[in-house]
Amino acid sequence: MARIEIEDLPVADNLTPEQEELIQGAGPRSFRPTLEALEGREMMDAGLGHGLQLPVALPASGGADPAGQVRLLTPTTDVSQAGMYRALAQLEALDGREMRDAGLGHGLQLPVARPAFGGAAPAGHVPVLGTSAPGATQAPRAALPRAQLDRVFADLGHQGLPQGQQSPSVQADSQHVQDVAEQILKEKIIDGGKNRWLFVGASRAGMEVQGDQIKVRFQVAYGFIRGIEGYPMCEVEFTFQGKNTGGVKRYDLVGAGLRDWNGFTFVGNQFEPVAKEIFRNVLGANGIWRHRFDENVFTNNVIRQAEKLWGAREGTFQLNRVERIDGGFKVLIYTDNNPFNPRGADVSKPPVGRGELWLTFKFDDAQLATGSLKVSEIRQGYRWVYDRFPVDQPWEDKWRDTTDASLHARLRGADWSVPIG
Numbered sequence: 493m494a495r496i497e498i499e500d501l502p503v504a505d506n507l508t509p510e511q512e513e514l515i516q517g518a519g520p521r522s523f524r525p526t527l528e529a530l531e532g533r534e535m536m537d538a539g540l541g542h543g544l545q546l547p548v549a550l551p552a553s554g555g556a557d558p559a560g561q562v563r564l565l566t567p568t569t570d571v572s573q574a575g576m577y578r579a580l581a582q583l584e585a586l587d588g589r590e591m592r593d594a595g596l597g598h599g600l601q602l603p604v605a606r607p608a609f610g611g612a613a614p615a616g617h618v619p620v621l622g623t624s625a626p627g628a629t630q631a632p633r634a635a636l637p638r639a640q641l642d643r644v645f646a647d648l649g650h651q652g653l654p655q656g657q658q659s660p661s662v663q664a665d666s667q668h669v670q671d672v673a674e675q676i677l678k679e680k681i682i683d684g685g686k687n688r689w690l691f692v693g694a695s696r697a698g699m700e701v702q703g704d705q706i707k708v709r710f711q712v713a714y715g716f717i718r719g720i721e722g723y724p725m726c727e728v729e730f731t732f733q734g735k736n737t738g739g740v741k742r743y744d745l746v747g748a749g750l751r752d753w754n755g756f757t758f759v760g761n762q763f764e765p766v767a768k769e770i771f772r773n774v775l776g777a778n779g780i781w782r783h784r785f786d787e788n789v790f791t792n793n794v795i796r797q798a799e800k801l802w803g804a805r806e807g808t809f810q811l812n813r814v815e816r817i818d819g820g821f822k823v824l825i826y827t828d829n830n831p832f833n834p835r836g837a838d839v840s841k842p843p844v845g846r847g848e849l850w851l852t853f854k855f856d857d858a859q860l861a862t863g864s865l866k867v868s869e870i871r872q873g874y875r876w877v878y879d880r881f882p883v884d885q886p887w888e889d890k891w892r893d894t895t896d897a898s899l900h901a902r903l904r905g906a907d908w909s910v911p912i913g
Contacts (some may be wrong), residue, residue: 493594499574499614503631510670510681513799521610531808535555540557544592544877555586570685571631573730575601589626606773620758623672630712646658651859659859660741660784660857660860660912661861662701662703662704662705662706662734662741663701664707664741665719665734665782666699666701666778667708667783668704668707669708669743669780670696670699670708670734672734672775672780673708673710673730673732674694674696674708674710675847676770676771676774677694677728677730678694679767680770680774681767681770681789682694684711686791687751688747688762688766689714689755689760690714690715690716690744690751690755691712691713691714691760692711692713692714692715692723693718693723693727694710694711694712694713695710695711696708696710696711697709697710697711697727704733704734704735705731705732705849706731706732706734706743707729707730707732708730708732709727709728710727710728710731711725711726711727711731712725712726712727712728713725714753714755716770717888719795722757722834724754725750725752725904726750726751726752726753726754727749727750727752728748728749728750728751728763729747729748729749729751730745730747730748731745731746731747731748732744732745732746732768732779732780735745735818736784736813736819736820736856736857736860737781737816737818737819737820737821737853738787738816738817738820738821739782739783739785739786739787739816739821740778740781740782740783740784740785740791740816741781741782741857742778742780742781742816743779743780743782744779744780745768745779747764748763748764748765748767748768749761749762749764749813752847760833784876784912785860785910785911785912786858786911787814788823789911790821790908790909790910790911791811791814791823792849793909793910793911794823794825794827794829794908795809795810795811795823797906797908797909798825798849798903799852801899801902801903801906802827802849802899804827808827808828809825809826809827810825810826811823811824811826812824812826812848813824817854818853818854819854820852820854820855820868821852821853822850822852822853823850823851823853824848824849824850824851825844825847825849825850825851826847826850827848827849828845828846828847829843829846830844830846830847830874831843831844831846832845832846832875833845833846833875833876833877833889833894834876834877835876835879835887836876836877836878836879837878837880839878839890842876842878842890842892843872843876845874845875845892846874846875847872847873847874847894848872848873848874848875849870849871849872849873850869850870850871851869851870851903852867852868852869852870853866853867853868853908854868854869860910860912861912863912864907864908864909865907865908865910866904866907867903867904867906867908867910870895870900870903870904871893871894872896872899872900873891873892873894874891874892874894875889875892876892877889877890877891891902
């Protein structure tokens with residue numbers, strides 16, 4: 493059977509009225525589709541336009557957009573996938589710039605630029621979540637190379653307020669502790685999404701101070717894919733225990749909790765030990781600390797006041813060493829110029845050695861706030877070496893106690909000035 497092929501059909505253009513009547517009812521005229529000009533078209537936004545802050549086109553005359561209307565972008569806008577990726581990359585490159593969300597940030601979860609490095613996410617700004625756009629760079633890394641970040645973290649937690657601007661209280665320290673915890677969480681634990689818990693972004697959720705303990709909480713978004721309602725959310729809590737050690741207040745991470753995280757249990761259980769290890773690696777053995785008083789000035793004050801209470805001429809006593817201890821500070825003083833560690837063979841008649849006076853000060857923030865401390869422990873005496881007989885026996889270090897009860901009473905009753913700030 494022969495096949496009928498129609499190579500082309502005439503376009504129904506330039507027909508006479510008589511020809512048009514013959515094809516009436518066969519459908520609309522044929523036409524070539526074209527892009528419509530939409531620049532002047534508008535639609536109502538039910539009053540949400542200014543709250544959502546969509547990327548809208550500017551008015552032609554430079555005036556303000558009418559309230560309650562969303563103006564469409566011009567048809568020249570590149571809405572291809574590649575164009576969207578380029579736009580996202582440009583947004584991420586704007587380190588430190590923010591987009592207002594009219595209080596809807598947690599609901600919208602828009603991928604906007606991060607706050608400046610180390611800054612808190614202010615209320616009314618959209619928190620940053622990771623973007624999957626190929627080739628898009630992470631904003632903090634674009635602004636701060638890894639080596640520079642590592643230099644910043646080397647001193648993280650050790651940057652106290654300028655002297656004279658601090659109140660010796662845990663409440664006053666809590667903001668700094670929260671700032672440091674947030675930086676480590678975002679830059680070292682979340683690390684641009686490269687973590688085993690799939691964390692992609694975090695925002696502050698609260699803080700609590702109980703005695704010497706500070707608890708800080710963060711809402712953390714996690715997951716592979718962001719759904720219509722945004723990423724699922726969990727809560728991270730860090731617990732820091734504070735203690736006075738010398739002239740600083742040190743805060744150690746003693747607990748790290750992960751709540752409402754719907755992943756494998758064994759992975760969730762890894763959060764606390766891994767978080768503690770990261771904090772130790774970043775902060776070192778001293779943890780987060782805050783300046784309380786100048787240890788050098790306090791040490792000099794202690795030596796000079798001890799000379800007065802002893803009745804010795806100023807300049808007689810010399811510093812042996814100082815020690816930061818849990819809950820306080822210890823000053824070890826030489827009280828004379830006798831020989832170090834003299835040797836003797838008679839325990840009943842030991843030689844006279846270099847005199848030592850150990851003064852220990854234990855205190856809390858309330859006592860520091862008064863501007864003076866009290867001596868809590870005293871040790872007075874000297875060291876000497878006991879040469880055993882016969883000579884083949886090993887020698888032995890000895891301590892001879894020379895406690896002067898009257899002197900100790902004066903030392904304990906005195907107020908020892910502490911230079912706060």
